[in-house]
Amino acid sequence: MAPHDPLSQHFRLMKPQVSALRKLGITTIEDVLRHLPVRYEKAGTEGSVSSLVSGQKVTLYGTLSKLEAKRLWKSRRPATQGWFEDSGGRVKVLWFNQPYIAKMVPQGALVRLTGTVAGKDKPYITNPEIEALPSGFVPPSPLFDSTENRTVDAESSLSPVYPESHGITSRWFFHALERIFGTGVHTHMEDPVPENVRARYNLPDLATSLIWIHKPEKESHAEAARKRFAFEEIFTLQVARAKERAENDALPGFRIEGAALAKKFLETIPFAATQAQKRAIDDIVHDLAQSHPGARLLEGDVGSGKTLVAAATAYAVVNSRPHGQNYGTLQVAYMAPTEILATQHFQSFIEYFKDLPINVALMTGSGCKKFPSKSKRGEATDISRTQLLKWVKSGEIAMLVGTHALIQKSVEFKHLAFCVVDEQHRFGTAQRRALATKGDAAPHFLSMTATPIPRTLALTLYGDLDLSVLDELPPGRARITTKLVKPAGRDAAYEEARRELRLGRQAYVICPRIEEPDPAKLNALQAKSAKAEAKRLQKDVFPEYRVGLLHGAMSAKEKEVAMAEFSAKKIDILVATSVVEVGINVPNATVILIEGAERFGLAQLHQLRGRVQRSAHPPFCFLLPETTGEHAMKRLRALEKSSDGFALAEVDLETRGAGSLWGERQWGISDVGMEALKNLRLIQAAREEAATLVAKDASLAAHKALAARITAQTPHRE
Numbered sequence: 001m002a003p004h005d006p007l008s009q010h011f012r013l014m015k016p017q018v019s020a021l022r023k024l025g026i027t028t029i030e031d032v033l034r035h036l037p038v039r040y041e042k043a044g045t046e047g048s049v050s051s052l053v054s055g056q057k058v059t060l061y062g063t064l065s066k067l068e069a070k071r072l073w074k075s076r077r078p079a080t081q082g083w084f085e086d087s088g089g090r091v092k093v094l095w096f097n098q099p100y101i102a103k104m105v106p107q108g109a110l111v112r113l114t115g116t117v118a119g120k121d122k123p124y125i126t127n128p129e130i131e132a133l134p135s136g137f138v139p140p141s142p143l144f145d146s147t148e149n150r151t152v153d154a155e156s157s158l159s160p161v162y163p164e165s166h167g168i169t170s171r172w173f174f175h176a177l178e179r180i181f182g183t184g185v186h187t188h189m190e191d192p193v194p195e196n197v198r199a200r201y202n203l204p205d206l207a208t209s210l211i212w213i214h215k216p217e218k219e220s221h222a223e224a225a226r227k228r229f230a231f232e233e234i235f236t237l238q239v240a241r242a243k244e245r246a247e248n249d250a251l252p253g254f255r256i257e258g259a260a261l262a263k264k265f266l267e268t269i270p271f272a273a274t275q276a277q278k279r280a281i282d283d284i285v286h287d288l289a290q291s292h293p294g295a296r297l298l299e300g301d302v303g304s305g306k307t308l309v310a311a312a313t314a315y316a317v318v319n320s321r322p323h324g325q326n327y328g329t330l331q332v333a334y335m336a337p338t339e340i341l342a343t344q345h346f347q348s349f350i351e352y353f354k355d356l357p358i359n360v361a362l363m364t365g366s367g368c369k370k371f372p373s374k375s376k377r378g379e380a381t382d383i384s385r386t387q388l389l390k391w392v393k394s395g396e397i398a399m400l401v402g403t404h405a406l407i408q409k410s411v412e413f414k415h416l417a418f419c420v421v422d423e424q425h426r427f428g429t430a431q432r433r434a435l436a437t438k439g440d441a442a443p444h445f446l447s448m449t450a451t452p453i454p455r456t457l458a459l460t461l462y463g464d465l466d467l468s469v470l471d472e473l474p475p476g477r478a479r480i481t482t483k484l485v486k487p488a489g490r491d492a493a494y495e496e497a498r499r500e501l502r503l504g505r506q507a508y509v510i511c512p513r514i515e516e517p518d519p520a521k522l523n524a525l526q527a528k529s530a531k532a533e534a535k536r537l538q539k540d541v542f543p544e545y546r547v548g549l550l551h552g553a554m555s556a557k558e559k560e561v562a563m564a565e566f567s568a569k570k571i572d573i574l575v576a577t578s579v580v581e582v583g584i585n586v587p588n589a590t591v592i593l594i595e596g597a598e599r600f601g602l603a604q605l606h607q608l609r610g611r612v613q614r615s616a617h618p619p620f621c622f623l624l625p626e627t628t629g630e631h632a633m634k635r636l637r638a639l640e641k642s643s644d645g646f647a648l649a650e651v652d653l654e655t656r657g658a659g660s661l662w663g664e665r666q667w668g669i670s671d672v673g674m675e676a677l678k679n680l681r682l683i684q685a686a687r688e689e690a691a692t693l694v695a696k697d698a699s700l701a702a703h704k705a706l707a708a709r710i711t712a713q714t715p716h717r718e
Contacts, residue, residue, distance in 0.1 A: 001183040003030040011176065020167035032176055033186060033210050036229060036672055037160035040222060041114070041129070050088030052123045059114045061133070062086030064107050069099035084113055084125065092124040100166050106132050129161075131171045158216050163671075177214050186210045190705035193232050197689050203228040230676035233669065233713065234460055234683060238690035239700075240710045241463030245295065246698045248464065251442040253293035254323070254330060254417040258285045258316030265315040269308070269352070271474070277305050277312075280468040284313045287444055287466070288418070294444040297462050299453060300470030301645040302610025303477055306448045307345065309470070310334065310420045311352040313446070317418040318358055318398040330417035331392075332399045333406050333443070337423050339364040339556050340563055344585055345422065346371075346401045350380060353399075361388055363402035363411075366556050370397070419443045423450065450610065452603055452645035454653045456677045459687060460669075471646070480613055482621040482640045484597075486628070493622040494541055497591045501545055501572055505617065507591035509533060509575045510608055512599045514551045528595040528626075534575035545572040552579045578604065580611055587615035597623035598632035602652040605636075606645045653677060 001010055006028055007021065021027065026035055047058050067082035080101035084093045093113070095101045105111070115128025162173045180186070191198070191206040198205065204212065204224055213225035262281050266273055273281070280298055287294025300306040314332045322328050334349070336342040346362040350371045353360060362369040362380070368388040373381035391397045395414035400406060447465065458467055485493045497507050511530040530551045538547040548571035550562040559579075565571045567586050574580070574589075578600070592612045597605060605623070612619035623636050638651045669677075676682050693703070700707040 001029060001180065001185045003028065003033070003185060003189050005029050007032065010179075014167075016167035017172070020165035023165045024163060024168070029180060029185060030189065032173065032180060033189075033214075035162060035173060036213055036226075036670070037162050038671060039161050040158040040216070040219075041161055048088030049084070049086050049091045052091060052117045054117050054120050054123060057114070057116050058125075059112060060084065060086055061110065061112055063109065064093070064105055064111060064113075064130070067102045067105060067107055069102045072096075082107075084128075092122075093126075093128055094124055095127050098127075104166070104169075105130050109133075129170070158219065158222065160214060181211070181215070192703075192706040192709035193228075193235060194693070194703065194706070197235070197693075198228075200689075201231065201685065203231060226672060226675075230672045230679075231682060231686060232709075233673040234676050235686040235690060236706065236709050236713050237460055237669075237673075238463050238686045239693060239706060241461075242690045242694040243698060243700070243710075244464040246694055248295050248442075249292045251293055253291060253442050253444060254288070254415075255291050256288040256317060256320045256330065256417065256444075258288045258313065258320065261316035261319050262312045265312045265352075268355070273308060273312075274305065274470070274472050274474055276300075276470045276472045277309055277474075280309045280470055281312050283466070283468045284309070284444075284446060285316065288313070288316065293442040294446070295465050296446050296468060297458070297465040298446060298448045298468045298470070299458070299646075300448070300450060301452060301473070302450050302607060303473055303613045304450075304470035305474050306422075306450065306470060307348050308352075310422075310446065310448065311349060314349075314399060314418060314420065315353070315356070315358075317444075320417075322415045328395050328415065329398050330415045331395065331397070331413050332418045332420065333413070333416055334399065334401045334420045335404060335406050335422065336401070337403070338579075339366055339403060340559055340584065341422065342402050343560070346380075349399060349401060354378065358399060359391075359397050360399045360401065361391070361397045363388060363400060363405060364556070365403070365405070366560065416443045417441075419445050421445070421447045423448070450607060450645075452606065452649035454646075454649045454677065456680055456683045457653070459683050460677065463687060463690070469646075476616050477613060478616050478618045480609060480619045480621055480643055482609065482623065482643075484623045484625070484633075484636050484640045490624065493593060493624070496620060497593060497622070498542070500591045500620065501542070504588075505591065506566065506569065506571070506586065506589040507573045507593065508580060508589060508608075508611055509537065509573060510580070510592065510594045511575065511577060512596040514553050514577055530575050530577050533595065537573060537575065542573055546570065547573045547575060550574055550576040550579060552577055578608065580608070584611055585614055586611070588617075589614070590617045590619045591622075592620070593622045593624060595624050596626045597636055598625040598627055598629070602635055602639055602648045603645065605639055606648050609639075 007013065007026070008018070010029065013021070024035065026032055048060065049062070052058065062085050065083050065085065067080055069078065069080050071077065072079050078097055078099040080095040080098055082093050082102070083090050085091075093115070110133045112131045112133055113125070113128045115125040117123050118126050160170065160174065162170045164170060187207045189206055189210075193203065193206075197203075203209075209225040209228045212221040213229065216222035216225070259282075262285050266278075266281075280300075284294065284296060284298075287296055298306055298309060300309075314334070317330050317332050320330050322330060334345060336345055342362060342364050346360065346369065349360050354372075360371045361383075363385070368383050368385050369380045370383050370388065370391075371380040373379045375381065388397070389410060389412070392400055393412045393414060400411075400413075405411070453461075483493070501507060511528045511533050513529045515529050515531060530549060534547050534549045548562055548566060550559060550566075554562070562571070562574070563584070566574045566589075569588065590612050592609055594600070594605065594608060600608070609619075609621035612621065623639065625632060625636060635651070639648060642648055642651075694700075697703060700710075
């Protein structure tokens with residue numbers, strides 16, 4: 001057996017198991033060894049059904065019967081319900097949110113069941129762990145411990161619990177690992193963390209750590225192993241980012257002296273930039289003056305004025321000449337994640353540059369535009385894609401705004417010197433290199449995000465980017481009022497929204513899903529749909545106002561029409577999914593009601609309420625959760641009390657737990673790595689060690705195991 005051997009070479013796997021392992025990202029022996037437990041459980045007190053005590057954790061031996069998937073009567077949650085029976089009687093068993101259990105657990109066969117007893121008058125056991133026992137197994141007597149009769153493997157008092165998938169259980173991993181460790185294959189795996197680094201931080205080696213994390217004899221062993229794997233993951237990411245930065249800095253770039261030009265631009269706008277905006281502009285201007293391409297991430301809370309920073313620095317670029325020429329202009333590409341945003345930013349740059357001799361163009365799937373028009377003064381005009389591509393290639397278009405279509409092969413620039421990417425901070429090094437081939441040198445790169453990112457996460461994932469932060473809002477923005485609304489307060493929230501509508505303002509209503517859930521599907525998300533809610537609000541709640549609809553399944557043209565009508569106040573209430581989360585700018589909208597608020601991450605909720613923080617009118621955000629669990633309420637109350645997006649991102653990191661930031665696993669970091677993000681000292685230590693290593697061995701020629709781990713672990717930002 002070798003670490004990279006496929007599992008199928010050593011284990012007989014049924015189709016459901018192969019599928020489940022693939023979902024978990026497991027195909028080799030090493031993958032199983034690196035599938036780490038999420039927690040440990042101590043075995044319950046052995047007993048029988050006749051002696052159950054509420055709140056007690058027990059281990060019972062017996063049979064299961066009448067297992068069926070159903071929905072619970074009150075909450076409508078999917079569950080599996082059935083009966084467990086031993087010599088002392090029978091007791092109901094219940095698995096919440098696991099309807100598939102009914103098909104997985106063998107009915108009538110002997111099993112070992114470990115779970116917690118609930119209920120006082122009528123006890124039942126919730127979410128028990130089940131292990132099918134081999135034929136011939138004799139259960140221990142409640143009075144005597146018949147250890148001589150047991151045929152299952154002996155266990156540590158700490159039982160590992162692993163991430164599972166339909167078809168693969170923790171017990172499968174336990175027994176598979178017993179076989180793997182028995183071959184000694186773990187002792188032949190090369191450690192990706194250099195020995196001198198391990199010694200500096202007192203970290204156990206890889207072989208020891210694998211034993212300690214899967215088969216701990218005591219809690220301190222499990223903790224030491226977990227610390228080691230957390231350091232390894234963060235260290236690996238930091239080395240990958242340091243390597244990318246070294247490769248970026250080796251590329252030739254455009255040297256642009258833009259300080260005076262950026263200052264000149266700020267003098268042309270009718271309001272004063274904030275100190276934070278001025279600092280960010282200075283940072284980017286400093287990048288532009290270097291001989292290698294700059295690579296920077298600009299973080300700014302909702303409404304902090306990132307577009308102005310982009311405009312000032314873009315102005316400095318497009319008013320600079322190509323090296324060695326006294327004619328022509330350098331070019332800027334501005335990429336947005338959606339057509340709606342690209343069109344909106346095109347309009348913003350027209351406003352900023354309308355009195356300046358700058359050609360700005362828009363390219364989306366819906367069409368192309370150019371400003372200024374040669375026939376209509378002060379307006380943009382429609383042009384063909386072919387004509388636009390010719391003008392971009394000849395350098396006549398100084399600034400091109402669009403979606404990711406801008407980096408397609410058909411788009412060629414003459415002197416692309418600066419690339420700004422909005423809300424796509426995972427835009428990777430490979431894509432930056434692709435842009436470098438579109439001109440005579442690699443362009444400077446600025447990524448912008450309004451998603452507040454905890455400092456530890458920013459240091460880890462974006463180690464290849466310099467960081468600037470806009471930590472103040474422009475003057476004149478009204479402070480938002482956020483209210484957590486219980487079911488009894490829904491009508492009052494509607495009345496407050498109606499009061500704003502009477503003043504001529506507009507409102508958003510956000511729903512977690514587009515369509516109504518399929519009642520036949522047990523696992524379907526039971527949440528309000530945008531389509532059904534739009535009809536209900538128009539008919540029953542706001543019949544006197546115009547209700548519109550916007551969601552991700554609409555065509556680009558339909559979305560554009562919906563947003564145009566909302567912007568023109570032809571729609572009073574826009575019912576939408578989180579498609580409006582980023583960058584939508586309708587200053588007259590002052591109210592947002594968020595249905596199923598507990599289903600969104602704090603940073604996402606903060607982004608959503610930012611849609612109504614676009615003017616001096618007092619804005620309101622109403623959070624309407626569907627469930628009122630303690631954990632969800634704690635997070636929503638944090639949003640109710642704070643308007644600081646960066647503080648909320650830290651709360652999200654603390655309260656939502658490992659691996660569930662912002663509602664989805666989008667970072668490519670494991671649960672162990674996510675836990676490490678709460679430890680700034682560990683992050684900084686890993687960052688320093690990575691920088692030192694890459695400075696000495698940028699190609700990782702002397703660190704083959706580390707290079708292989710980077711390939712296997714790091715998320716690709718392609």
